Amino acid sequence: MDGVQIELRRVSKKYDGSKALDDVSLVIEPGQIVALIGLNGAGKTTLLRCLSAIVAPSRGQVLYDGQLFRRDRIDLRRRLLFLPDFPAMYAHQSALEHVSLMARLYEREPLALEDSLVRVFGELDLLPLAEVPVGRLSRGQIYKVALAALVLINPELWLLDEPFASGLDPQGLAMLKDYSRAAAKAGATVIYTTQILEIAERFADRLCVIDRGQFRHIYTRADLDAMPASGTDSLESRLRQFREVQS
């Protein structure tokens, strides 16, 4: 996998006059796990939606490998998969049918994925549920089905919205981390949003703190390792400062 270089060039997004993203610029090299953290309404999900073309920037550009990313660039859209916290799938289809359909939509040959599918389904405890309509599964199980599809399609860019608040059980959460690390090691970029500081601090090569539509801090792995767990310089304390400004 070559991976994809992502560049946000002065991206702004307005909804009905209110700014969700405000002049954001960032370059993300392939093979990284990037955590987005911020207060509610800070612009985390909007950023993921901009990166997946669901939302179009009001200003600025998103570039993948130096190419302007637009909604009609299906070739570029096939290189990413956006997994919302409540994945979209048809209730009457089984997990197998869903994964098969998604693989075809991403132009993967389903039969070639068979061994991987059985392995991933086994790791996510989905084997007994493989033929159950997803409408009968719990929220966490539905998320596991969507995660399985993501892992099997294995795009170059993984966009995950609140994956750690998606109803996954401990085994699912552990596998999510393993899959993400493996994908990043292979050259993919994993960008996820979260509200859980402990996860963001430990499970990221870069941590971007968003506040009122702007990147306030971008920490590297080395910065995070050097950061104290408590005190005024801790990540928790820095995030609290943003809240104090607002209240």
Place this chain on the structure above:
Amino acid sequence: MKLTPDRKAWKHWRRAVSRRIKASPDLRRERRRARPRITKHYSAGSFRVLVPLVILIAVLNNGPITALANALLLWTTLITFVRAQQIAANTHDPNQLWIWYGWPVTDDSVFAHQRGYVLRAAVWLVVDWLVFGLAVAWKTEAVLLAFAAPVIAFTQGVTALALAVWLARWRPQFPYVWVTTPLTLLVFFSFKLETDHNTVTAWLNMVRNALHSATPAGWLLSGWHNIAQGHATGWWIFLGIGGIACAALVAGARAMRKVFNPDALFGYENTPEETVDNPLPASAASSPHPSHQSPESHPPQPTHRETAPVDLSLLRVRTEGVLATPPGRTLASRGPLEQAVTWFLTPRQRTLVDFMVPGGMSWNRRWLIAVALLGIVVIAGGTSSPNLRVLPALAALAFALPVLGGRWLGFEAMRTFQTQIGLTAYVPTGFGETSRLVLTINALYCILAFPFVLAVVWLGFAPAHAPFTWSLDYSVRGIGIVLAFQPVWLVSKFSTNTNDSSTGRLWFAGLVILIIAGLIIGVSLCVVAVMIESTSVALGCVGALALLTHAGLALYGWVWGRGWFDLIAKLK
């Protein structure tokens, strides 16, 4: 229990919050950032008040009373179907009821709340008839009609509502809104073409006569005409139909209450395995408001049997079976018609079909219903009121043709608290390829349906002694118009899950002007295509209409691809 906000408390709290914000510059700045530029949005419903106003102006402006009464009759029929759709949605659609999900409110309170919505909306039809009745009485200086006005208004309103309630009770899932679009066009034509004497007017008269004879609204209108002519029997018609309608309304409300069961909608109740066949998006189908959903509260958990250890080798065989299934199976496996259509599709289009219509097209069932309706057309044509054949003929056409594009589930949306995002937004599918697929399938379907359409036009609409070529001519025109309007339907489906019509977009103002101009030209072309005697000119108009709508589709696809708007809409 009232399920509406306490406005008094709301006002107090609002003042308290404002005071706090005003005291802090930071909070004031933050509010400015978060507050939308336009805080008040007007819905299409705000313009409902214009209908009685138009009626008033039309009557006072020396409009032909009979034409207006007929238009109002069609309008009442249209509103009946709209109301049926509204009632079905208010009582059976989880999206309308999720807000009560998990709240400590009784089903009776929720039902009473939903009933209040319907009743308030239903008042408008009474106002329409009241304005019409009083305006006619004032214009004709007939005192009797002034007394009759509130009576006919009330009986028309109650009758329409009672019918709507029972329609919603009978088939809550039926897309009643499908009937409304052709009826809207009929109302327009009926109003505009009264004085013309051509084939279309004759055909419209057939529809109106059929509605006069076959609907309670038509019987009530006959009663009103009766009173206008000084006969007392009209009052008895009002009394009889009004009494029956009141009783039917009360009984209908009780019947609706009996089947009103939010617990079942949200899956609190156990359901047999066979009933789980809802092809809607998983989260939308199980809970329309996923943020209220938790793994613990999600009811249809897999049973112990399903989570028991599985035979891995058997699963491998099944997995291989699913993965090896060729694309396009959902369409091809449904019937010979669908299979024939699948032959014309590319491998990519077959994959898209699996995504866009995962449950298949159900064409066979639609055709069976259409054939049954054709039988009714034949029977009605042989009765003493041959005009009655028009109604089943219209219904047969609606079933046989993809008049409004058909049911493409891929256009469904995932709903969150405030927004909905179309399923197509989450997968790498393009506007062009999806549009081409839908247009191709619907065109092939129309071609396959042509012999049937010809039979319906010949048996249902052709004037007496008209040659067979007349039916052939109008069948081609009809199918041409249906095909020409497919891009319009497509744009509306794509547009539903976008914010393209959000206020505050300058480019959108330009687009609106283009759309209005296009609509005027399109409707004019459509009218000419139907009305003109010359077949070649009519087909030219159909061709021009198709060109116009396809150009509109291409333009919309262009702005879609360039991200002029978001694939995210406010929750509808």
